[in-house]
Amino acid sequence: MEQVKLLGFWYSPFTHRVEWALKLKGVKYEYIEEDRYNKSPLLLESNPVYKKVPVLIHNGKPICDSMVILEYIDETFEGPSILPKDPHDRALSRFWAKFLDDKVVKVVNAFLGKGEEQEKGKEEVCEMLKILDNELKDKTFFVANKFGYADIVANLVGLWLGVFQEGSGVELVTSEKFPNFCGWRDEYVNCSQVKEYLPPRNDLLAFFQIFTRAQAAASASTKK
Amino acid sequence: MEQVKLLGFWYSPFTHRVEWALKLKGVKYEYIEEDRYNKSPLLLESNPVYKKVPVLIHNGKPICDSMVILEYIDETFEGPSILPKDPHDRALSRFWAKFLDDKVVKVVNAFLGKGEEQEKGKEEVCEMLKILDNELKDKTFFVANKFGYADIVANLVGLWLGVFQEGSGVELVTSEKFPNFCGWRDEYVNCSQVKEYLPPRNDLLAFFQIFTRAQAAASASTKK
Known part of the structure; x- marks a missing residue:
């Protein structure tokens, strides 16, 4: 078994x-x-x-x-495919998944970093959002109009980015600046493949706030 | 066609x-x-x-x-497989390939960075080499005793790392510190799948030296 x-x-x-x-x-x-x-x-x-x-x-x-x-x-495992069947679509899925995965540190720095590191992180996140905004025009999913690999990896920008933003007060994503990205995100969190699997947003937000306070307290006590 | x-x-x-x-x-x-x-x-x-x-x-x-x-x-394309057939071996190949790929920036910083960035890069490269030294004990190839995906991605540490080291004078890899890694590397550059495909080492070294001088000159002229 x-x-x-x-x-x-x-x-x-x-x-x-x-x-x-x-x-x-x-x-x-x-x-x-x-x-x-x-x-x-x-x-x-x-x-x-x-x-x-x-x-x-x-x-x-x-x-x-x-x-x-x-x-x-x-x-x-058997079941619906995560990656598409067509080799070029598979490559596109892997390309966007890797793009999103490579940006994790920058997203974290933009919201949790300090000083210069945070400023650089914010710039890099805005660059990332510009690229995603361009890519996601009129798209619900990243590749071949079907939920898959890149969409799963996109959960960081689809949900967590908004939580980080709300929890930190650092506002980078606005529908004026990134209308296509915001349109995609709103559909993303409500689509059937995502909606039922999402962790409760309020729990994430509460965790983010407790975690950042604990980090700040630890950092302050190290400096004493 | x-x-x-x-x-x-x-x-x-x-x-x-x-x-x-x-x-x-x-x-x-x-x-x-x-x-x-x-x-x-x-x-x-x-x-x-x-x-x-x-x-x-x-x-x-x-x-x-x-x-x-x-x-x-x-x-x-048809022809010999790059990734192994067994799913767990495929996962191991992807794990080591991603590990090696994620370290590229650190390797570059260790040899081409300046000041604090370079010092941090050197530490990180030594940590990477420690992990590789442990993994490569008695191994010619990364996974399933067969040349493949991770070995191809390892070309940066198999050849270029040594060129960067010789060109910069920054010595991080010694056979005393990393005997398994050095043993692997010496076999790697001589194995049939690699040897005939390698670019000439002296050409790479000459390019590295010209490139770093040009970078230094550009950096000095910006500071004027």
Whole structure:
């Protein structure tokens, strides 16, 4: 019998990418919530290089990194495809997924960074949004008009970006500046493949506020 | 008839990743050398997001980003597989390829950065080498004892890292500190799948020295 375990954080977009893919495929799995301040021996053994969630453990074998796990799920389990069938569409999906994944640090810096790092992060996020705004004109999904790989990876900008913005008061995304992106985002969070899988926005917002206060307090106590 | 064009720089490890994959598959292609200071309209139109090489153009359709191109080549053309067949081995290949690709900026900073950025880059490269040294113990190839995806992506650390080191005088890799990595590297550059595809080391070294001098001169003239 198949044994599928997922180690994650409930508030992590990376963990949710994997959950969405498993749910899309209809794979039954055991979800194990990790504690970021006290990671389990199972997590540390399963991902010795990064020591990070998400980790998928399939029949005892760990697979690490959300992007790698999504491809693994698509290749291993029956059910609707995550990547399209056409090789050029697959390449486009991987291109946009990688583009979005590469921007994670910049998004985090824009909202959680300090001083110069934050200013640079904000500029880079605005550049990213300009590119996405151009790409998403009249589009509901990234590739071939079908929900898939790049859309799953886009959860960071589809939901979390708005939460970070509201929680931090740093306003980068406005419908005046990025009308196509905002149109896409509003459809994205309401489309059937996403809506039922989203974590509660208010819980994420509350977590973001507690987390940033804890970070600020830790930073202040280090400086004393 | 298939039409395959590759836009690249002769000295770029990313371009060589794609050339190695095409050669491994036995795909005939037209190579077009780009000028980094005067990029062709074809490059700018084909990769509007990054405006970077390599770009593969297959029957008129562009594919960008070396990692995405390698997967595309493997899925599109006949010939020896680049990724292994087993899903877990495929995941391992993608994990190590992504690990190596994510470290590119750190490698560049370690040898071409200035001041604090360079110091941080050196530390990060040493951390990367420690992880690779541990992984490559008694290994000739990254996954399943067969040359493939991760090995192709490893060309940056297999050849270019040594060129950067010699050209800059910054010595990070020694066989005392990283014996397994150095053992792997020495076998890597001599293995049949790599040896015949390598660009001449002396040409790369000469290019690196001219390039870094030009960068330094440009930086000095900006400061005047």
